[in-house]
Amino acid sequence: MTRNGITDFKGKTAVLTGAGSGFGLEVARIAASLGMNLALADVQQDALDKAAAELAATGVQVLAQRLDVSQAAQMEALGTATLARFGAPHFVFNNAGVGAGGLIWEHTAQDWDWVVGVNLMGVAHGVRVFTPMMLAAARRDPTWRGHITNTASMAGLVCAPNMGVYNVVKHGVVALSETLYQDLALVTTQIGCSVLCPYFVPTGISNSERNKPGAGAAPSNPTQSQLIAQAMSEKAVSSGKVTAVEVAQKVIDAVAQNQFYIYSHPQALGAVQVRMQDIVQGRNPSDPFAHKPELGEKLRTKLAAPLGSIAPK
Secondary structure: OOOOOOOOOOOOEEEEEOOOOHHHHHHHHHHHHOOOEEEEEEOOHHHHHHHHHHHHOOOOOEEEEEOOOOOHHHHHHHHHHHHHHHOOOOEEEEOOOOOOOEOHHHOOHHHHHHHHHHHHHHHHHHHHHHHHHHHHHHHHOOOOOEEEEEEOOHHHOOOOOOEHHHHHHHHHHHHHHHHHHHHHHHHOOOEEEEEEEOOOOOOOHHHHHHHOOOEOOEOOOOOHHHHHHHHHHHHHHHOOOOOHHHHHHHHHHHHHHOOOEEEOOHHHHHHHHHHHHHHHHOOOOOOOOOOOHHHHHHHHHHHOOOOOOOOOO
16 A cells, blocks of 8 residues: 655644654754644753744744653643644654663663663554544545654664663664554555664763653762763764754655655665674674774773773773
């Protein structure tokens, strides 16, 4: 079945989580420029307030709701509020996410609960809350079009070392999104789906700890591998050449074109191809540092260094 994208955005409604910064804010800015109504959600009140004020000043209708996407009831409340204010949304951007790295066995139960809750269950809640109301709108009007975009990562397509729980949940988002695409195809041609797989792009994700439950209430005791992962993430993200604005435009273009996979750095797909060949050929996972052995050696050396001696270089 052929699914058509959304070609006329004016007057339609977008729901965006993680809307206070990064991809969420930049997509919201483009959506506002196209004349869309906006339902904005973020866990950080000050960032949400600032974004809502900026976007409302452009003349579009804005609903702003502070929430934690990992909490089912809060996402359900966002759905109820959106439906009451604007009707069924035409575009849902399940984008809120947090970063976490380190050796996979060193994550605490709290780490797992936090990252799985935000990065995976936040998307799952968005899908289960908004898809039924979008399907209902489609049934009422054969010309109605909708689209759902979920933010994953290149970490959802490859398994870089020392990225622990982040790899796991982003693979989950890719699997969820691919399944959503296939499930929608069983029942409608009016709703599309995309998965966003960015690489290193300057956003606020490397500072996710500021929004971790209990942050600041007790001293943090990161392991050596977690310190290394944080330093490497900050360096890679801050030095990214592709901007969040450019990625946001790719997201909107994909909605219009009904394109499923969205990449910020298509050149990184070589690593995905190697992984797929490993799987198909039954090979053990390839060395991720085969192209630059010095990087692997540097990481091993850092892991053996005294705790607390790690700094971004």
